[in-house]
Amino acid sequence: MPTSATIVRASAPFLLAVCLLNSCASPPVAVKAPASFLAMSDQQLDDLFRKSHAGNIPDGEGEGTAIIKPGTSASVDIARFIHRFTWKGKVFDARKGELRNKILPLGHKAIVAKVYKDKSWLDQKECIVLDYSKTSLVAHWVRDEIREVSPGIYLGIVYWGKKKLIHFSLKFPAANGPKVTPRYPHG
Numbered sequence: 714m715p716t717s718a719t720i721v722r723a724s725a726p727f728l729l730a731v732c733l734l735n736s737c738a739s740p741p742v743a744v745k746a747p748a749s750f751l752a753m754s755d756q757q758l759d760d761l762f763r764k765s766h767a768g769n770i771p772d773g774e775g776e777g778t779a780i781i782k783p784g785t786s787a788s789v790d791i792a793r794f795i796h797r798f799t800w801k802g803k804v805f806d807a808r809k810g811e812l813r814n815k816i817l818p819l820g821h822k823a824i825v826a827k828v829y830k831d832k833s834w835l836d837q838k839e840c841i842v843l844d845y846s847k848t849s850l851v852a853h854w855v856r857d858e859i860r861e862v863s864p865g866i867y868l869g870i871v872y873w874g875k876k877k878l879i880h881f882s883l884k885f886p887a888a889n890g891p892k893v894t895p896r897y898p899h900g
Contacts, residue, residue, distance in 0.1 A: 744863045747778045747882035751792055754784040758880045759835065762868050767839045768861025770807045770828055775867065775883030777802030777815070783880060803843070803883060812843060824849050826857070833858050834872060841867075859883065 744750070750758060758780065779795040782788045801815040804822055810829055813822040825848040833840040835858065843857035859869040865885040871878045 744866050744868075747776075747866060747884050748789075748792075750778065750780050750868065750880065750882050751783060751788040755880070758783055758868065759870075761862055762833075762858075762860055762870060762880075763836050763838070765860040765862045765868065767830055767841050767859075768867070770810070770830070770841055771805045771867065771883070771885050772807035773885060774804045774815075775802050775885045778882045778884075780880035780882065811848075824852055826852075833860075833870075834875065835870060835877070843869075857881070 744761075753761070777796070777800055778792050779800060780788065781791045781795070798818055799816060801820045803812045803814050805812045805828060807828070810827060812826050812828050814824040814826075815821070816823055824845070826843040826845045827848055829842055829844070830839055831842045832838065834856070840858040840860050843859065845852040845855045845857075847853075849855075854874055856872045857869050858872070859867040862868045865887065867883040867885075869881045869883065871881060
């Protein structure tokens with residue numbers, strides 16, 4: 714009588730063929746902390762974005778992490794510097810379809826964007842678009858796209874014109890939960 718291991722080994726090619734024929738996509742990686750994005754490569758971040766669904770348009774304050782030079786030793790230091798001195802996240806008003814960025818050391822709410830769902834420039838699938846073209850003199854050439862990769866955690870892409878620049882993440886606290894404090898490895 715064959716063991717379960719033998720059956721699994723024998724079934725693997727069949728299951729792989731069925732999956733390939735049906736264009737099975739592996740489920741998105743469960744991300745518990747946005748700081749884990751910093752260790753991923755640019756390609757891994759794009760793949761995770763492609764595998765994720767848009768999710769609901771967020772409402773409230775999302776703590777931001779800029780993801781520049783992902784997968785390198787510099788990524789953590791850059792993210793920490795940006796968070797302290799330039800960009801801290803975004804505050805969404807889902808009812809109005811708008812957001813404001815939290816910027817500078819005190820987290821001033823400025824740089825408005827319109828928020829709506831549309832096709833992503835990366836893969837033509839639905840995403841949440843953060844559109845600055847009609848709301849900001851400073852960032853009118855910027856378009857962000859986000860998708861929810863885990864409950865309350867969104868991965869984003871920043872475009873300058875149509876050129877993909879960087880990734881970022883947003884983490885929203887659970888309802889009535891504690892304030893989100895970003896945790897960066899080694900610091």
